[in-house]
Amino acid sequence: MPVARVVLEPYSNKVLNVVKAKYELNDKSRALNKFIELYGCNELEQEVDDSYVKKILDIEKKHIEKHGYKKMSRPEMEKLFGK
Numbered sequence: 001m002p003v004a005r006v007v008l009e010p011y012s013n014k015v016l017n018v019v020k021a022k023y024e025l026n027d028k029s030r031a032l033n034k035f036i037e038l039y040g041c042n043e044l045e046q047e048v049d050d051s052y053v054k055k056i057l058d059i060e061k062k063h064i065e066k067h068g069y070k071k072m073s074r075p076e077m078e079k080l081f082g083k
Contacts, residue, residue: 006032 008016020031072080 016028016031016035019025019035020028023031023034025031025034
């Protein structure tokens with residue numbers, strides 16, 4: 001597990017102390033990990049499961065088999081989206 005030494009601003013220190021108390025954690029390291037667990041998803045995209053990618057590729061393949069690579073004409077687009 002990586003080890004990091006951090007310098008906290010006073011506000012950050014208060015937030016970690018609140019997280020530590022709220023979740024009854026032993027130290028600030030666990031509080032920081034808990035905070036990241038709760039709010040890290042806002043900053044980092046989740047990894048996509050391989051089965052989901054295969055499912056999307058199968059849907060695309062079926063769509064192309066059914067409809068091909070047909071392009072819409074300008075009048076068809078205007079009819080569909082209105083102009």
